Amino acid sequence: MIDISGLHYRYPGARADALADLDLQIGEGEFVAVVGANGSGKSTLARLAGGLDKPAAARRALACGHDLLTEAGRLAARRDVGVLFQNPENQLVAQCVEDDVAFGLENLGWAAPQIRRRVDEMLSRFRLEDLRLREPHLLSGGQKQRTALAGVLAVPRRALVLDEPTAMLDPAGRREVLAAVAGLHAEGLAIVYVTQEMDEVVTADRVIALERGTEVYSGSPSGLFADTGLVRRLRLGLPAAGELALALAERGRGPVRLPLTMDELLAGFAGSA
Amino acid sequence: MSLSCRGMSFSYEVGGTQLPALRGVSFELPAGGSLALLGASGAGKTTLLQVLRGLDRADSGAVLLDGVEPDAAAYADLQREVGLVFQAAELQLFAATAREDVAFGPRRLGWPEADVTTAVEAALDLAGLPAGDFGERHPYSLSGGEQRRLALAGVLAMRPRLLLLDEPFVNLDPGTRRDLVAVLERLKAAGVTLLLATHDVDLAWSLCDQRLLLADGRVEAVGDWDFAGAGGSLLAANRLREPFLVELWRRLGRAPESAPRTAAEAAEALA
Amino acid sequence: MKAAIAQYYPGSSPLHRLDPRAKFVAVTALAVALFVRDSFFGLGVFAVAGALAYGLSRVPVRWFWRAFKPLLWLVGLTFLAQLIFAPGEPFFSFGFFHVSWRGLELAAFLSLRLVVLVLMGSVLTLTTPPIALTDGLVWLGRPLRRLRVPTDELALMVTIALRFIPTLLVELDTIMRAQRARGADFRSGGPGARVRALVPVLVPLFVLSFRRADDLALAMEARCYRPGVVRTRLHPLCAGWGDAVLLGATAAVIALALLV
Numbered sequence: 001m002i003d004i005s006g007l008h009y010r011y012p013g014a015r016a017d018a019l020a021d022l023d024l025q026i027g028e029g030e031f032v033a034v035v036g037a038n039g040s041g042k043s044t045l046a047r048l049a050g051g052l053d054k055p056a057a058a059r060r061a062l063a064c065g066h067d068l069l070t071e072a073g074r075l076a077a078r079r080d081v082g083v084l085f086q087n088p089e090n091q092l093v094a095q096c097v098e099d100d101v102a103f104g105l106e107n108l109g110w111a112a113p114q115i116r117r118r119v120d121e122m123l124s125r126f127r128l129e130d131l132r133l134r135e136p137h138l139l140s141g142g143q144k145q146r147t148a149l150a151g152v153l154a155v156p157r158r159a160l161v162l163d164e165p166t167a168m169l170d171p172a173g174r175r176e177v178l179a180a181v182a183g184l185h186a187e188g189l190a191i192v193y194v195t196q197e198m199d200e201v202v203t204a205d206r207v208i209a210l211e212r213g214t215e216v217y218s219g220s221p222s223g224l225f226a227d228t229g230l231v232r233r234l235r236l237g238l239p240a241a242g243e244l245a246l247a248l249a250e251r252g253r254g255p256v257r258l259p260l261t262m263d264e265l266l267a268g269f270a271g272s273a
Numbered sequence: 274m275s276l277s278c279r280g281m282s283f284s285y286e287v288g289g290t291q292l293p294a295l296r297g298v299s300f301e302l303p304a305g306g307s308l309a310l311l312g313a314s315g316a317g318k319t320t321l322l323q324v325l326r327g328l329d330r331a332d333s334g335a336v337l338l339d340g341v342e343p344d345a346a347a348y349a350d351l352q353r354e355v356g357l358v359f360q361a362a363e364l365q366l367f368a369a370t371a372r373e374d375v376a377f378g379p380r381r382l383g384w385p386e387a388d389v390t391t392a393v394e395a396a397l398d399l400a401g402l403p404a405g406d407f408g409e410r411h412p413y414s415l416s417g418g419e420q421r422r423l424a425l426a427g428v429l430a431m432r433p434r435l436l437l438l439d440e441p442f443v444n445l446d447p448g449t450r451r452d453l454v455a456v457l458e459r460l461k462a463a464g465v466t467l468l469l470a471t472h473d474v475d476l477a478w479s480l481c482d483q484r485l486l487l488a489d490g491r492v493e494a495v496g497d498w499d500f501a502g503a504g505g506s507l508l509a510a511n512r513l514r515e516p517f518l519v520e521l522w523r524r525l526g527r528a529p530e531s532a533p534r535t536a537a538e539a540a541e542a543l544a
Numbered sequence: 545m546k547a548a549i550a551q552y553y554p555g556s557s558p559l560h561r562l563d564p565r566a567k568f569v570a571v572t573a574l575a576v577a578l579f580v581r582d583s584f585f586g587l588g589v590f591a592v593a594g595a596l597a598y599g600l601s602r603v604p605v606r607w608f609w610r611a612f613k614p615l616l617w618l619v620g621l622t623f624l625a626q627l628i629f630a631p632g633e634p635f636f637s638f639g640f641f642h643v644s645w646r647g648l649e650l651a652a653f654l655s656l657r658l659v660v661l662v663l664m665g666s667v668l669t670l671t672t673p674p675i676a677l678t679d680g681l682v683w684l685g686r687p688l689r690r691l692r693v694p695t696d697e698l699a700l701m702v703t704i705a706l707r708f709i710p711t712l713l714v715e716l717d718t719i720m721r722a723q724r725a726r727g728a729d730f731r732s733g734g735p736g737a738r739v740r741a742l743v744p745v746l747v748p749l750f751v752l753s754f755r756r757a758d759d760l761a762l763a764m765e766a767r768c769y770r771p772g773v774v775r776t777r778l779h780p781l782c783a784g785w786g787d788a789v790l791l792g793a794t795a796a797v798i799a800l801a802l803l804v
Contacts, residue, residue: 038416038446052765075770083766086444090759095675095707102778104767112780119778137710140314151767167444170314170472172512196446237447240475240517240536247540262521269525269543328721357725364715365722367747377744381727413751427726 001159001190002026002049002081004068006059009044009213017056018044020213026159026192031185033201033221034194036210037235042194045210046163049192051077064158079108082152086164088144089136097139097147098123098132104155122150126180142173149180159190166197198225198237202260209234226258241265274339274354274434274466276302276325281334283324294320296490297334302468302483304339304434307461309477310470312487313511318470319360321487322437325468326357338435353382356433360440362424366412371402371423374412378431389430396430397423399459401452418449425456436460438469442476454480474508478516479534486511551611552673557602558786559671564680566787570794571668575661577798586801587657593797594663603670611666612659619655626651678702679781697771704760712749719748 002024009019019041026032036042047053048061051074055061058069064080067073085091094100101122105115123129126146136144145165153160162181166174178200185191193204201207207224209217211234217224225231225242238246241259245268259265283295294317302308310318324331335343338351359365368374372393379389397404400422407415412423421441428436438457442450457480461467471477477484485495488511508515515523518539522532533539554560559567578590598608630651632644669677678699685695720730723744730741 037448038418047762050766052762078766078768085759085763085766087759089711090756091763093704093707093760093764095673095703099675099778103764103769106775106777107768107770107773109774109776111776112778115776115778135710136707137714148763155768171514172313198447235446235448237450243536244518244521244539247536248544251540251544253540253544262517262524265521266524323721326725328724353727357722359718359722359725362722364719364748364752365726365744367744377723377728378726381729431726 001028001030001064002192003060003062004049004058005061006057007048007061008056008058009041009048009053010056017213019048019055022210022213022215024049024208024215026190028190029185029188031191031193031203031205033204033207034192034210035196035198035201035207035224035234035236039212040210040234041213042210043163044213046083046161046192046194049077049159049161050081050083051075052083079155080158082155082157082160084145084149084152084160084162084165086167088141088148088168091148091151092136092144094136096133096135097128100136100147101128101151101154103151108155118154122154126150140173141169142176145169145173145177146180149177153184157189159192160184161192161194163194164196165193166195166200198239198242202239209236222258222260225260274351275304275306275337276435276466276468277337277340278325279335279337281324281331281336283320283329283331285320294490295324295331298487298490298492299334300485300492300495302466304466305461305464306483307467307481308469308483308485309481310468310485310487311472311474311477311511311513312470313513316487316511317490318487319439320490322357322439322468322470326355326437327352328357353431354433355435355437356428356431357437358425358428358439358441360443362428362441363412363417363420365424365427366420369411370409371397371412371415371426372404372408374423375427375430378427382431392430392432393426396426399429400426400456402426418445418452421445421449422453422456425453429460433465435466435468438467438471440470440472442471442473472513474513475516475518478519478532551607551669553601553603553607553670554673555602555671557600557671559597559601559667561786562671562790563781563783563787564672564676565683565781566783566790567668567672568677568680568684570790571664573794573798574664577802578657578661578664581802582653584653585804587653587660589797589801591656591660591663593793594660594667597667598663601667601671607670608663608666611669612662615658615662619658622658623651623655626654674706675703676779676781679777683781694771696775708756712753715752716745716749719745 004022004024007019007022007024008017010017022041022045024045034042034045044053048055048068049063051063051066051068054074055068061068063077066076066080068077092100093103098119102115102119105118110118123132126149128143128147128150131139131143131147136147139147149165166177169177181191181193182203193200195201201221204221206219207217207221208215209224209230216234217227217230225238228246231238239260241262241264245259245265259268278298278300281295281298282293284291284293286292298321300308310321312318320329323329325336337343338348338355341348341351366374368377375393375396376389379392384392394404397407402419402422407419407423412420415423425441441453445453454476457467467481469481483495483497486493486507493507493511516532518534518536519529519532521539523529533542574590574593578587627643627647630644630647632646634642634644637643682695682699685693688695724730728741728744730738733741
């Protein structure tokens, strides 16, 4: 789905590359989490993968087979790769929910009956039917983000990039969005999930950690958290279970494998008992 | 500064009708104590904080600061010692340099310039933005986490004895979150009374002596209450989960109300 | 919090269901015709037509009053000005002021004409959602595209601006409260002080808006928006027999008012 090698990107007037010699491969149906400190290039990567920005240079930069180095390729990538951003408020364009969900399809020139059908499908899928005529400023954070997601996915996609989609939401809103994303993953959509919430990383197939624009880790979530030096250097947190296990390890009662969930932690206790 | 809320009620007027936002809210927060305000979105947490700060006047009931009633002469002065940090507080940054922005509050209080400078330097240091490095920086050149801390410094410069914070941890990376917790711990140690509205149940458990659950404008539970039992189902009803350590203690068969507050304490207890 | 301008009253009356283009053309034609001839008969015809249209829209009368109230001063001023300064034999004098029959007649005519104008405009805005009106205007303005006027993009700009007005008002209030919590005072002081007091509010609001513009542009591009490319609509404009009837009726009213 995403095949990038040797990618460089620098913001105009910046002193250093935001992305430097980055390699990234994401296969069909994979759920990959991307973590890193602020300024590590996560958001830049999300935008480039969606064809929304022009790479400075790359050996290879393909998103769903489209060449991100060409204008035509980027425009095509915007069709196949959906991008959901952090701030729900700043993604909603229209004056009511159903009009906003229709926005992408209107841009693509779909005929009205087809738009209607697809919009109804999306409203139903994301449980927004009762809100179809609601104005955006009357929606909760979670509802806004679900609307934005419905709008992004109204255009049939082959991959979805989410840039810290739950950062500005309360726990209820976060659960709504995570459930929606889990459902999409179950349906086989390739997902790139940029996040600072370590609990959200645990369910990914693979985690990529960025530091100053380069990939410094690519592997399983448990592998990443087991590397405490790296976790500290990148100013990442640990899931609560991992933190406790670490504190125990410091007191000599360490488990062999770092647990990431409470269940794993309890299993570890039972095992060592 | 101690805070005493007695049967406080407040309604909004929207298009001719009254919408109750707070109903008979009562609780006590001793000087130097800390209280976490929990509740689902729309429960009234922000409204409560703004009434406590005096931005809105309660319809009925009273808010006593240091035991002083609202109609007393000294009340206005005491209210100036209550600081409120808004959610996404970086929205309020407007000046050309960090120092100028932080100086806004003290200057509005009418302090002499020398006192303003001292307060600004102290506040910047306390918030983790050393005045030497950050003082002359333009607020918009700072990172998100730094802006959040700058906004906090702006309130700290006014030397509040009671500090109210509305969702201070939202949208912060783990590192900045830890830094902010450290700042609040420092303030607690210095005797500042803290009241913070938060969704982060674990931080509410580790950072504060008391927790207050607000639902639909009413106080559902308050005090150093246990999260299991009545607390557990209350939390679920309000779409909040139990703190990690409390749930862990319960699943280990230990008394949930005696659960430790931090991972370090838990490790000590288990090792 | 709704802005009083372009206030829309949701409904399903015959007028609500008409095409915005037809409604706009009808109202514009009527408004122009209103000023062509100075006759009470003509004015009466337009007034009756306007009142009938309003009744047909099934919008409560108090909504017209709400739209009209801000202009009451203008109507009052017009009335008084004509009353006092119009030439003619005075039948009543009070010091400087001479009131003549002619003046009274003129005053009544001009004020009533204003009222009828507002009535017609209200029927349009009360029965047409802003987005439909903008779509209609875009279609009517199609010829301007040949002159390189970006009508579609302008329409989208209007829609987005309207969408964000409530949000901006809330944000403005929040920023003001945050600064009040730091001791800002927006109420006291002379005009100079009050303007200066707005700086801590307007600067963050502008910064917020610029950031929003960036984010929104990116989100729109992510949903395949391209300026200049023709967009379809979920609710396409569809003229029907009702619109033909409206236009016919409008022509008849104008003919009656001007030619009789």
